Amino acid sequence: MTRTDEQRFLDRFTMIMSESGYPRMAARVFTAILLSEHGRRTAGELAEELDAGPSAISGAVKYLIQVDMLVRERAPDRRRDHYRVHESAWYGAIRSAREVFRRFEEGAREGVAVFGADTPVGARLEETRSFFAHLSDEVPELLRKWREMPPPASAP
Template identity: 30%
Template sequence: MPGARLTQEERRLIAAGLTAGLGYGEIARQLARPTSTVTREIARNGGPSGYRADNAQRATVRRSRRSKAAAPRVPEGSASTGDGRDPAAVEEYATQLAELLAQLGMPRMVGRVLACLYVTDCGSLTAAELVQRLGVSPASVSKAIGYLEGQELLRREREDGDRRERYVVDDDIWYRAMLASAQRNTVLAEFTRNGADLLGTATPAGTRMAEASAFLDLAGTDIVRAVQRRRRQQGSGEVVPPESDA
């Protein structure tokens, strides 16, 4: 049961649980499902405020049809990876990851390219391989690659004697992404600080700007410290315990 697709009735129970204000864990326990299954289901179908059971069911049917239609795009010999993994399940996970990234604000095609790269063991693919796996145009892949390069989420490399470029995601992709986020917070903090000076900190608008600036500045500093601490601990092999709010 835990590995099976959600039924329409289960989706209705999820919707009812959200309406009742239940947490994801409680909804998952009622369905005897992993919390991660419920979390992904809600994230890819409108989030907690926009989730609708019937819409989610129709979207699942559409994705299933697209997956069947896309079957010929899977390279020959990939039906069995030899490592015990189910290629169809890996492909579905990549789709879910791309959907989640889109929910979080990343352009949809960019998320698809990043997810496709991220679930490969080698972490690298050529443009042609991305076009084949995703079933999209080379121009779409090229545009997504440009975006990801601009965010420092991948790099290009070319092996000796090979004219084809490969696009690579490193193991520290999220480290760099979080640092980029901290830098954006710093820029926004400075801008809102200027707004506070312009409006006057004695005015409600100026106070609002000043508070926003202080928060963004602190958030950026905390992000940088957290990722650097994680980096140091990984380099030393130290086991990193989960952070406590206590």
Template identity: 40%
Template sequence: MTARVLATLLFTERPSLTMGELAETLHASAGAISGALKMLTSVGLAERVAAPASRREHFRLREDAWAILFTNQNETLTAMQAAADAGIAVTDNRSAAHQRLTQMRDFYAFLMSEIPAILDRWHDRGQ
């Protein structure tokens, strides 16, 4: 469902869509749409936006969505780092789990430190 909601947000010509409109378009339940939007907003691909004269929540594909996937605004990357840190804190530093968690934490820390330069180069290309 997440992929279907993402595709709908990608292909719509409208500035934003409500959950109801997504549900109707995709012939899906409100719960399925809600879960998909939660995932898409948590990783920075979709965002809630205000719509004039509407009290309903509207959603759209976020400006520069693909770059956002790799920034601090991505809750998933932050959660992965936090999960690794929590696991490291409760495992014996000689255990295989501790070593795997340390590698995981170090990978995400490295990735997060490299991403700003990559995004700068991306933006310099005029994207």
């Protein structure tokens, strides 16, 4: 794989995350760490690799730590923090999506009350409410199944 292939993939995965609602710089930082050889990067390494300023990196790292996608670590004999992907980053992302589903469900429920269930608008809102209620109900079971799965085999 060439550096160009790696850069294209970094850009593509960043775009997937960004289009899924993650802030663009946070998506770039997360992807750069995910793709790093040892699974960790310092802020300086991220700034250099992504050609970004320290404040952009700092803001992205702060966001990713808050949403449990990254972990900050410091080796006892080192002066710099390293950031790595949280071991349950995707689990947490899906778990937090459940809150979004709940908000859509509640909002649609309010809309049905405003427009009436017997109107075309109310019917669409009821379908929306029902859809997000179903997703919200299914997420805990999906997460339970994921937790029960054996970990994937590590790459050599």
